[in-house]
Amino acid sequence: MAIDTLPKTTGTGRGRPKQPPLRAARKAGGRLWLRLAVALLLVIEVYPLIWMFLTSLKSNGDYLDNSTWSLPTTWEWGNYTEAWTTGNIGLYVKNSLLAVVPALALILLLGTAAGFALQIMVWKGRGLTLLVFLAGMMIPPQMILLPLFTLYFQTGLSGTLWPLILTYTGTGLPLTVFMMATYYRTVPRELLEAATVAGAGILRAFWTISLPVVRNALLTVGLVQFFFIWNDLLIALTFTNSQDLRTIQVGLLNFTGDFGATQYGPLFAAICINVFGTLLIYLFLNQKVMKGLTSGAVKG
Numbered sequence: 001m002a003i004d005t006l007p008k009t010t011g012t013g014r015g016r017p018k019q020p021p022l023r024a025a026r027k028a029g030g031r032l033w034l035r036l037a038v039a040l041l042l043v044i045e046v047y048p049l050i051w052m053f054l055t056s057l058k059s060n061g062d063y064l065d066n067s068t069w070s071l072p073t074t075w076e077w078g079n080y081t082e083a084w085t086t087g088n089i090g091l092y093v094k095n096s097l098l099a100v101v102p103a104l105a106l107i108l109l110l111g112t113a114a115g116f117a118l119q120i121m122v123w124k125g126r127g128l129t130l131l132v133f134l135a136g137m138m139i140p141p142q143m144i145l146l147p148l149f150t151l152y153f154q155t156g157l158s159g160t161l162w163p164l165i166l167t168y169t170g171t172g173l174p175l176t177v178f179m180m181a182t183y184y185r186t187v188p189r190e191l192l193e194a195a196t197v198a199g200a201g202i203l204r205a206f207w208t209i210s211l212p213v214v215r216n217a218l219l220t221v222g223l224v225q226f227f228f229i230w231n232d233l234l235i236a237l238t239f240t241n242s243q244d245l246r247t248i249q250v251g252l253l254n255f256t257g258d259f260g261a262t263q264y265g266p267l268f269a270a271i272c273i274n275v276f277g278t279l280l281i282y283l284f285l286n287q288k289v290m291k292g293l294t295s296g297a298v299k300g
Contacts, residue, residue: 052275056080056268063264079265080273087263089270091244092251099161099236099247100229103168107176107225108218110169115180116206120192130181136174145238152239163239164247168229176221183217184210223285230278248274 055063056079058072066073083089114133118126152163187210195205211218236247246254252274255267 049275052268053272056265056272058265058268060263060265076265079263079269082263083266083270083273087255087266087270088243088246088251089248089273092246092248093273095161095240095245096230096247096249099164099168100226103165103172103229104222104226106165106169107172108222111173111176111180111221112211112214112218113206114173114177115182115184116210118177119181119184120187120210121202130178133174133177137178141171141234145235149238158239158241159245161245164236167235167239168232171235172225172228176225179221180214180217183214187213219285223282227278227282 051069054072055068057075057077058079059074059076062073117123118130118133148163148167149158152158157163157166191209191213192205195209200209231249232247233249233253236250237253240246240250243254252267252270255262255270
């Protein structure tokens with residue numbers, strides 16, 4: 001009579017042997033430490049946001065007289081209204097949008113076209129041109145501010161938002177061109193060859209074939225460049241010579257309330273408007289970027 005040596009199966013029909021108690025305990029301990037580390041990182045990231053929001057609801061006397069970590073004695077929701085009106089945060093947000101949106105559109109359009117020309121088209125000197133764009137990434141912005149300021153003053157562009165738009169476009173193009181040229185390497189050449197056989201020219205292949213394929217990269221690069229430009233202080237502080245042209249970052253730096261005194265409640269309310277607004281944009285677009293990058297451009 002043969003002896004059955006197969007392991008005992010459970011009700012599910014699986015004959016997987018049980019793990020030793022020591023190994024199971026180690027695995028459970030590793031998961032516990034991982035969860036504790038994630039919880040600690042979450043507290044480090046979230047607690048400053050909560051503290052900033054609670055501080056935005058304090059009165060000026062409450063902020064100066066009580067402990068920094070104390071809760072508001074009175075919840076001053078009017079700080080947000082005062083920040084938007086008296087602190088001119090609404091004007092600063094408008095100026096930031098007027099400078100960021102055109103610059104971002106130019107960066108994406110010119111950067112995508114340059115990446116297509118450098119990676120897809122075959123022409124003499126494209127390798128050297130790509131190196132020139134890479135060299136542009138190594139130039140510190142501080143070195144070009146004074147020559148640009150002189151140039152904008154001589155051309156009569158000072159006193160407008162055009163210096164910000166042009167400077168943001170110029171400083172954002174090198175990284176965008178490099179990233180788009182790298183992404184174009186993954187574009188299947190069969191798509192462009194089929195379009196060429198069908199009679200499509202360069203412009204049609206760029207607009208109707210390549211742009212839909214690289215839309216995920218456009219969204220990713222646009223998100224990165226948006227936060228670079230929106231959070232800029234150095235360039236905006238150099239080229240905004242009046243209060244009517246201040247962007248959100250320069251406005252927060254020079255935030256004052258009535259009679260020129262700093263009102264800490266409205267100041268933190270203005271910071272919350274800036275931080276939580278951009279945070280919502282990031283959370284919304286980040287999911288779209290991750291889904292788009294993992295879905296792939298060509299489905300078999």
